[in-house]
Amino acid sequence: MFSSVSEAAEAVRELGAAGTAVRPVGSGSRAGWGGGAAGTPLSTAGLNRIVEHNPGDFTAVLEAGVPLAVAQKQFASAGQWLALDPSPGGTIGGLVATADSGPARHRYGGVRDLVIGVTLVLSDGTVARSGGRVIKNVAGYDLGKLFTGSYGTLGLIAEVAVRLHPLPAGTATAVAGFSDPSALARAAADLARRPLEALHVDAAWRAGAGRLLVRFGGVTAGSQASSVASFLGQADVVADDEALWDAQRAGQRCADGAVLKVSGRPTDLDRVLRAADAVGGSVVARAALGLAWITVPDPALVKQVREALAPRAVTVLDGGDRVPDAWPDVDPGAAAVMRRVKARFDPARIFRPGAFVGGI
Amino acid sequence: MGKDGIEAARRDLVDALRRVVGADRTFTHPHELRTYESDGLLQYRALPRVAVLPGTAAEVRDVVRLCAEAEVPWVARGAGSGLSGGALPVADGVLVALTRLNRILEIDLDNARVCVEPGVTNAAVSAAVGPDFFYPPDPSSQVVCSIGGNVAENSGGAHCFKYGFTTNYVTGLEVVLTDGEVVRLGGEELDAPGYDLLGAFVGSEGTLGVTTKIWLRVVPSPEAVRTLVAFFDSTHAAGEAVSEIVRAGVVPGAIEMMDAVTIDAAEQMAHAGYPVGRGAALLVELDGAADECEALFQEVVKTCERCGSDDVRVSRDEAERALFWKTRKAAFPAMGRVSPNYFVQDGVIPRTQLPEVLERIDALASEYGLTVANVFHAGDGNLHPLVCYDGRVPGEAEKAEELAGAILQVCLDAGGSITGEHGVGVDKRKHMSKMFADADLDAFQRLRCAFDPAGLANPGKVMPTPRLCGEVPGPYRQHPLEASGLAERF
Numbered sequence: 001m002f003s004s005v006s007e008a009a010e011a012v013r014e015l016g017a018a019g020t021a022v023r024p025v026g027s028g029s030r031a032g033w034g035g036g037a038a039g040t041p042l043s044t045a046g047l048n049r050i051v052e053h054n055p056g057d058f059t060a061v062l063e064a065g066v067p068l069a070v071a072q073k074q075f076a077s078a079g080q081w082l083a084l085d086p087s088p089g090g091t092i093g094g095l096v097a098t099a100d101s102g103p104a105r106h107r108y109g110g111v112r113d114l115v116i117g118v119t120l121v122l123s124d125g126t127v128a129r130s131g132g133r134v135i136k137n138v139a140g141y142d143l144g145k146l147f148t149g150s151y152g153t154l155g156l157i158a159e160v161a162v163r164l165h166p167l168p169a170g171t172a173t174a175v176a177g178f179s180d181p182s183a184l185a186r187a188a189a190d191l192a193r194r195p196l197e198a199l200h201v202d203a204a205w206r207a208g209a210g211r212l213l214v215r216f217g218g219v220t221a222g223s224q225a226s227s228v229a230s231f232l233g234q235a236d237v238v239a240d241d242e243a244l245w246d247a248q249r250a251g252q253r254c255a256d257g258a259v260l261k262v263s264g265r266p267t268d269l270d271r272v273l274r275a276a277d278a279v280g281g282s283v284v285a286r287a288a289l290g291l292a293w294i295t296v297p298d299p300a301l302v303k304q305v306r307e308a309l310a311p312r313a314v315t316v317l318d319g320g321d322r323v324p325d326a327w328p329d330v331d332p333g334a335a336a337v338m339r340r341v342k343a344r345f346d347p348a349r350i351f352r353p354g355a356f357v358g359g360i
Numbered sequence: 361m362g363k364d365g366i367e368a369a370r371r372d373l374v375d376a377l378r379r380v381v382g383a384d385r386t387f388t389h390p391h392e393l394r395t396y397e398s399d400g401l402l403q404y405r406a407l408p409r410v411a412v413l414p415g416t417a418a419e420v421r422d423v424v425r426l427c428a429e430a431e432v433p434w435v436a437r438g439a440g441s442g443l444s445g446g447a448l449p450v451a452d453g454v455l456v457a458l459t460r461l462n463r464i465l466e467i468d469l470d471n472a473r474v475c476v477e478p479g480v481t482n483a484a485v486s487a488a489v490g491p492d493f494f495y496p497p498d499p500s501s502q503v504v505c506s507i508g509g510n511v512a513e514n515s516g517g518a519h520c521f522k523y524g525f526t527t528n529y530v531t532g533l534e535v536v537l538t539d540g541e542v543v544r545l546g547g548e549e550l551d552a553p554g555y556d557l558l559g560a561f562v563g564s565e566g567t568l569g570v571t572t573k574i575w576l577r578v579v580p581s582p583e584a585v586r587t588l589v590a591f592f593d594s595t596h597a598a599g600e601a602v603s604e605i606v607r608a609g610v611v612p613g614a615i616e617m618m619d620a621v622t623i624d625a626a627e628q629m630a631h632a633g634y635p636v637g638r639g640a641a642l643l644v645e646l647d648g649a650a651d652e653c654e655a656l657f658q659e660v661v662k663t664c665e666r667c668g669s670d671d672v673r674v675s676r677d678e679a680e681r682a683l684f685w686k687t688r689k690a691a692f693p694a695m696g697r698v699s700p701n702y703f704v705q706d707g708v709i710p711r712t713q714l715p716e717v718l719e720r721i722d723a724l725a726s727e728y729g730l731t732v733a734n735v736f737h738a739g740d741g742n743l744h745p746l747v748c749y750d751g752r753v754p755g756e757a758e759k760a761e762e763l764a765g766a767i768l769q770v771c772l773d774a775g776g777s778i779t780g781e782h783g784v785g786v787d788k789r790k791h792m793s794k795m796f797a798d799a800d801l802d803a804f805q806r807l808r809c810a811f812d813p814a815g816l817a818n819p820g821k822v823m824p825t826p827r828l829c830g831e832v833p834g835p836y837r838q839h840p841l842e843a844s845g846l847a848e849r850f
Contacts, residue, residue, distance in 0.1 A: 054710060054712070056603060056607065056710075056711070056712035057710040057711055057712050057741075058606070059710070079609060099551065099556075109524065109528055110550070110551070112556060112559055113524060113528050120803065122803070126799050126802065126803065127799060128797075128799050128800045128802065128803035129796065129797070129800045130800065130803065130804070132708075132775075132776070132777050132795070133710065133775055133776075134708045134709065134710055134740070134741055134775070134776050134777055134780075135521075135740045135741070136516060136520065136525070136708050136737070136740040136741065136742045136777075136780040136781065137708055137776075137777040137779070137780060138513065138514045138516075138525075138563050138777075138779050138780065138781060138782075138783055138784075139777050139778050139779050139784055139788070139792065139795055139796075140784070140792065140795075140796060140800070140801075140804050140822070141560060141563070141564055141804045141807050141808070141822075142514075142527070142559055142560055142562070142563055143560070143803060143804070143807065144559075145527070145556045145558075145559025145560055146555055146556055146557070146559065146560040146807065148556055148559070149551070149555070149556055150555055150556075154555070165611070166609030166610075166611065167609070168609075169609060189470060192472065192580075193469070193492065193580060194580060195492075195580045195581055195582055195583040195649070196580070196583075196649065197582070197648045197649050197652070216649075218649075218652045218656075219652065219655050219656070220649065220651040220652045220655055223651055224649055224651070224652065261551070263549045263550060263551045263552055263553070264549055265471045265473075265548055265549055266470065266471050266472070267470050267471055288472075289550055290471065290549055290550060291550055291551060312549065313549070313552060313553050315553050327553055328553055330552070330553055330554045331543060331544045331545075333541055333542065333543030333544065334543050334544060334545055334554065334557060335554065336541070336543075337537070337543060337557055337810060337811060338554050338555045338557065340809075340810040340811075340813075341555055341557070341807065341810040342555075343810070343832050344806035344807070344809055344810045344832060345803075345806055347832055356554070357553050357554040358554070
């Protein structure tokens, strides 16, 4: 257990010298994602300080072990938030490592778009920083993006600098029900072409029926939601809408089955909904982004879903530790570069060896 | 390939290049090469050994392969409008100009994607998907600068406070690596599994490879746009207004500030009827849903007045909005009327530090006896001080450059960055060690070595001192630059 970046560096250096395989762990909320959990746990629990919160600059610096909920509470006291709303649980470091996201992805982008700087600990004990503490900065390479979604396989993310956003003044959500996947997909496509500034545009689907949810924020959130509701027809406007979105986030997790993440296109939505129906699954989708999370009763169903959605990439998140092929194949050329990246950043090969795409 | 093979490849390189791209697209005469001796930053000049103008992705790949076989460095160039010397040729190397790769390959508005070749101009993307969609990153040079160059530099622009930068809009790349391999990073979809090599590549200033295809995300055009210009007695008061606007939770599409010197110069050029002698002008643009935009816009007008503006002008139509922007975008060229020469600096500070930083810049300007005009993207703290000098006065250019460097140190002392959008290139290499520790630079080098172990792509850029890639793991092999005595292993 270490409680500072320099202590972390010393611990990692020793483990690297000994060739001991490690896995960085935050709160363990997403431990089974994308494959196994082998290796000695490297806990960030002692890296739990909010190093800086600069309300006037809309930035903050957080140690990796800070729970997202704790950070959000601090930011909210200044009317701000880190525009990341994945399912509950998780630390900053863990969320950067898994690049998880929730409905807010639609408006604010993903983790990669909100991280402005990182402090990394590499397997030889090197402490390296990339980026900075300002929103706009193009000095040096963007290692923050390289480490975002790297699942702890390149090194330890010790500290993260983030961009913050103002909390929306008010919210309201338009909700429309559908029993035909094509009709839902068409409605989502029509909405995506309109000049809306929605906060979230999600779809939810289970057993041949579902809904489209469009959330607005701001001083005129209610009237914006009403105008979308009349555009959709047969739609309701929900002013007290937090529970709707909590349900969407919860739909991205599954304790006993598996969650398959689809990296698709908006025009795949129809196909995704039908593929889920075919295997008795349910769907939460970022309808305008092409991302979808299919919950299935058994992780082994990933094969069938991959066949139905080929050539789209399908990754097993929850349940990934119960299948041999949690990761899909990646472009062979890109995979070769990824192997070289791994060799350069983790020459000791101690960070979750073999646990990433292509056996990296 | 053995030493003799490399020698032979080097000797035959120009002929081999002619066979790939054609004799009429291969230039070796000094007069022809002058075109490529610098980019938008004219103080650095070098002639390449040869310049080529490939017309297809396959030709680019073949050119890169020939360079790999001959172990000759190369530099990719787009429109040459960069401001950090990023496209400065390597003497004795190959300059690969991508201007002929200027086709828009696919427009897929159902998925809000456009696929372009690197030589397509930034403005052409919005033109191709308009009026219902647009491409948000908007560097001031957008009518000439290329998307390939935007990817290399992670270009921003006036609207990036709200909309983000190039890196937030590139979803996929086809890249030719320095060994001639062609790889696909990302694609039309988001969240490709694996390392985000795409995110690492954007902004890598041509040092990791060259793009031949780029997938971009476009967004629906906003329903409404409202624009105002407010005049203040001082930059301090205008800065206060910016802080108030942002603190209230408003995220304008753009907030641009100009100081007294800049206002007067830009007005002489754009003739927008701006009053002379005012301390600062603030251009604020809100866009989005019509009702929301209107409600917030009234708030912004009130905030400007509350912070001391006695002259707030709201654009009545698109023509007037265009005039406001024309004045802002005239700021750089207009300085040519005020001063025979000037350096454009590009630094970033945390926005709240603005008053102190401007005071320090003023003090430095007095100390050096030079004029500094300030124009900046106020929302994200990206400053563009224009350091004016007279190149005919002996020593003044050097003094101006020193002042420009001192201004960067002020930005760093305030917790900022040495570049917000122009890139490091060759111009800011010497400042990298002020911002990053050796261990940080070493980590950057690890990435570079993973992509380009031979160090052939745009060498001598970004890093303060040339570094080589050790082998991992495997037997030691002497690097060609070592053999020639040009570099040592670190």
